[in-house]
Amino acid sequence: MTRDDLFNINAGIVKDLCSAIAKYCPNAIVNMISNPVNSTVPIAAEVFKKAGTYNEKKLFGVTTLDVVRAKTFYAGKANVNVAEVNVPVVGGHAGITILPLFSQATPKANLADEDIKALTKRTQDGGTEVVEAKAGKGSATLSMAYAGAIFADACLKGLNGVPDVVECSFVQSTVTELPFFASKVRLGKNGVEEVLGLGPLSDFEQEGLEKLKPELKASIEKGVKFANA
Numbered sequence: 001m002t003r004d005d006l007f008n009i010n011a012g013i014v015k016d017l018c019s020a021i022a023k024y025c026p027n028a029i030v031n032m033i034s035n036p037v038n039s040t041v042p043i044a045a046e047v048f049k050k051a052g053t054y055n056e057k058k059l060f061g062v063t064t065l066d067v068v069r070a071k072t073f074y075a076g077k078a079n080v081n082v083a084e085v086n087v088p089v090v091g092g093h094a095g096i097t098i099l100p101l102f103s104q105a106t107p108k109a110n111l112a113d114e115d116i117k118a119l120t121k122r123t124q125d126g127g128t129e130v131v132e133a134k135a136g137k138g139s140a141t142l143s144m145a146y147a148g149a150i151f152a153d154a155c156l157k158g159l160n161g162v163p164d165v166v167e168c169s170f171v172q173s174t175v176t177e178l179p180f181f182a183s184k185v186r187l188g189k190n191g192v193e194e195v196l197g198l199g200p201l202s203d204f205e206q207e208g209l210e211k212l213k214p215e216l217k218a219s220i221e222k223g224v225k226f227a228n229a
């Protein structure tokens with residue numbers, strides 16, 4: 001089962017929950033972790049728009065687990081302490097739409113192109129690897145909880161006025177031509193303080209970016225269409 005297969009089950013659940021959010025807590029920050037995130041975030045946006053409560057600064061798709069995976073795999077390969085590693089992951093939260101930017105990873109390690117390719121694929125397939133290993137018994141429960149906690153904590157820090165809280169998240173965006181896109185986001189007292197750009201990309205990443213756009217666009221449109229049906 002892919003994240004997209006979950007659409008049929010989760011789209012309706014997300015739509016109902018978002019209708020309730022619009023009614024009972026219209027000012028809440030909403031961190032959408034339900035899959036397929038590439039579609040459920042646009043569904044939420046449409047529901048909120050219809051209810052007149054949409055605030056693009058307060059709707060986030062949780063892609064932190066992709067960052068956690070990218071950091072972990074990079075640290076293993078580069079033989080560095082994972083706690084010191086940073087890797088931005090942009091795009092979306094499914095397969096090739098997940099684009100780790102290892103060229104921007106810190107601390108710097110001179111990994112071979114083949115290693116970068118393998119790390120990218122492993123990051124993109126990490127969720128599927130776990131779903132298949134659990135064979136019908138759910139997804140990456142513990143690491144999802146860990147990633148969710150990191151992201152929720154970052155949101156709370158932003159709300160509390162802690163400066164320079166930056167996490168990757170799938171948000172309304174003008175970073176590319178797509179209406180929603182995951183990139184580094186500065187979090188603040190209003191939710192999204194600033195959506196940060198991509199920075200310099202390697203040729204491999206630039207290629208990955210172009211490849212992911214049609215799939216991400218289709219997933220976004222699928223969500224919008226469902227919400228307005």
Ligand SMILES: NC(=O)c1ccc[n+]([C@@H]2O[C@H](COP(=O)([O-])OP(=O)(O)OC[C@H]3O[C@@H](n4cnc5c(N)ncnc54)[C@H](O)[C@@H]3O)[C@@H](O)[C@H]2O)c1
Pocket residue numbers: 006010013032033034035036037062063064065066093137138139140141144147
């Ligand atoms: N964004 C991420 O990084 C990430 C990571 C892992 C999993 N996920 C997603 O998180 C979701 C949960 O995954 P899981 O493995 O914990 O699934 P799960 O099947 O173990 O748990 C789903 C829970 O939702 C409850 N539920 C079902 N219908 C509901 C409804 N109408 N209203 C309220 N609750 C309802 C079920 O009772 C169950 O407790 C899935 O959509 C999964 O794809 C996202």
Ligand SMILES: O=C(O)C[C@H](O)C(=O)O
Pocket residue numbers: 002003035065126127128130131139140
């Ligand atoms: O892959 C999935 O469906 C679950 C989740 O999105 C994950 O990244 O682990």
